Amino acid sequence: MARKVLTLAEVRDGALRNVSFEAISTAKTIAEGGEVVAVVVGASVRSLAPELIAYGADRVIVVEHEKLATYTPDGYAQALQAVVEQEKPEGIVFGHTALGKDLSPKLAAKWQSGLVSDVVAVEATGGNIVFTRPIYSGKAFEKKIVTDGLMFVTVRPNNIAPLEKDESRTGAVVDVQVDIKDLRTIVRDIVRKTAEGVDLSEAKVIVAGGRGVKSAEGFEPLKELANVLGGAVGASRGACDAGYCDYSLQIGQTGKVVTPDLYIACGISGAIQHLAGMSNSKVIVAINKDPEANIFKVADYGIVGDLFEVVPLLIEEFKKL
């Protein structure tokens, strides 16, 4: 059954986030041969449309307004509501990001629809679309189908592969004017705690430190290793609570959920709440002094040793590559 499916493109610092392309690929599966329409919202975002087409969008809707320069829930909801009313799609796909998690339930409630959140796989079975999502902090997976209403979906970053970028793809770019009413919130300033380096939720490589790192200075070798590998630094809550790093780096049940290609856990015991945020990483390397540490149960490669000896050796070896 061919469907029309919208996706919301996410923009940060003037560039599209990877999850925008993963949402398009998810929407392609849901559309089953129907049309995938990417929606990009902002103050000046039209120039991003060709990239969305190159990643598989059949059409791009551009909603530009000075009041949409930064994300606000009611501003974006007004923009998307107008587009959904005009387009009447069967589904709409967001990234399972801070923005997507904030906005999608607001719109789903407006349409009195359910929301399939945190999707890690999608399959078209010639009728129903089957969504897979983790439950019980990643200990099990459930499969869901939507039987009624507009399909609202959020996809976990780094799980569903984007389509190959192909600049020969063509598609229409359409401007939609939306009269944005007064906003209840106005963003005056954005203060970024992790201004430097790679975005944690989209990083392909993460080097994470726990209480075993012992101090803020102890994170320096981890930062260097992340740098050498082109990755980002993360942390356990133990490390954040101890004041070794900022809470914006926290990975786990009450922190960020990440799925990098490579996760290197240094001095992290592997509490269930930490595993909830990283156990779906493709390859997990654990460095811990304690051979009984729980982290070794989920690790593909385990190194029993002192991280202050092991990490410098890894830096040295990776620098040779």
Ligand code: FAD
């Ligand atoms: P520890 O458990 O103290 O482990 C430190 C590890 O470092 C040990 O295994 C030790 O052997 C090893 N070590 C020490 N020195 C070295 C060395 N030199 N070299 C190598 N290894 C060394 N935690 C999260 O991480 N994320 C969450 O989102 C989160 N949410 C929570 C929500 C709730 C409601 C609760 C109750 C808890 C939550 N926690 C979360 C906390 C979680 O239960 C653990 O307390 C925390 O993950 C422990 O952090 P850690 O592994 O760094 O510290």
